[in-house]
Amino acid sequence: MFTHSLLDAPRRLVEVHVLSPLAVMPEHRKRGIGSALVRHGLKTLAERAVPWSSWRAIRLTSLV
Numbered sequence: 001m002f003t004h005s006l007l008d009a010p011r012r013l014v015e016v017h018v019l020s021p022l023a024v025m026p027e028h029r030k031r032g033i034g035s036a037l038v039r040h041g042l043k044t045l046a047e048r049a050v051p052w053s054s055w056r057a058i059r060l061t062s063l064v
Contacts, residue, residue, distance in 0.1 A: 001041045016051045 002017035019041060024034045045051075 001037065002045065014051065017045060 001022065002019055005016055005018045007014045007016045019038065022034060022037060024037075
């Protein structure tokens with residue numbers, strides 16, 4: 001669920017984990033599934049003391 005990445009901070013590169021990509025099938029939306037996944041992922045990172053960065057929401061209207 002999280003991708004290891006480097007954040008270009010002012011004085012150095014910082015290892016972080018970025019939440020991306022995350023998608024919920026259209027027919028399963030509006031049930032709190034995506035929110036639950038995000039909360040669980042962030043809780044897991046916090047328990048492991050892993051730094052993380054922001055995430056981006058992308059609405060997928062169809063799957064290819």
